[in-house]
Amino acid sequence: MPEGHTIHRLASDYADRFSGTAPRVTSPQGKFSDAAALLDGAELTRTEAHGKHLFLGFRDTDWVHIHLGLFGKVAFGDAPAPPTDTVRLRLANDTSYVDLRGPTTCALITDAEKVAVHDRLGPDPLRADADPRAAYRRVSRSRTTIAALLMDQKVIAGVGNVYRAEVLFRHGIDPYRAGRDITPAEWDAVWADLVELMREGVRNNRIDTVRPEHTPEAMGRPPRVDDHGGEVYVYRRATLPCRLCGGEIRTAGLAARNLFWCPACQQG
């Protein structure tokens, strides 16, 4: 679930249900109890996302900083909220509740601490203030592989293992190429594609990367909806035939994550 598009969607979903209300704030699981007590009954004034980081703004001064990590999940529902014991943070008003489970980070922070988080993140394709040239400056000076650079949140914020694999496939880029060998034109195309793919990801709340002419329907095959909810070219499709060339999709470990790619289609 949690790549950048998920977090931006959450920012808007939290706002839709709670903005302008003063929800009851609790931490049934306990780890956020002290902060929850301080926020209980305060107005949720704004929400924001940068990369995979979510910020909930209360009474214009306090922020809850949330990072889902690998396991974190958020579930919205209509009131009344059911009993629970694994929820780190629950907001509940007269109409809705929202439960946060298993996050890497859930902390009450100040405005200055929030600024520090922004400062250590690269540009986010989903944010209006993003400058793709800032990301390219780092990419173009690095001997690290483009596959690793796309996952480095200091370089570009919000891309995770699915978008990384998919955008490299869509541009025929060998994941093991060094960042310094990526041309400005290639970077511009990758960035523009990420903006488009991730915006659609926010809209649909899932990752779809397969072009209309390559969908199973267009190719006369049964659809395969993957675990992340959408249709993709290579992510978690190891040993399956490539949708374009029919060759076998490969997988390998890279920086402690699973990389997926089609060696035939991605030689550039």
Add this chain to the structure above:
DNA sequence: TCCTTATGTACAA
């Protein structure tokens, strides 16, 4: 019922 795995990150060595 146990084991593996997961769209993430931080820290130690």
Add this chain to the structure above:
DNA sequence: TGTACCTAAGGAC
């Protein structure tokens, strides 16, 4: 590079 951390689902028994 390895390991620790948080949770839940799916598959092997």
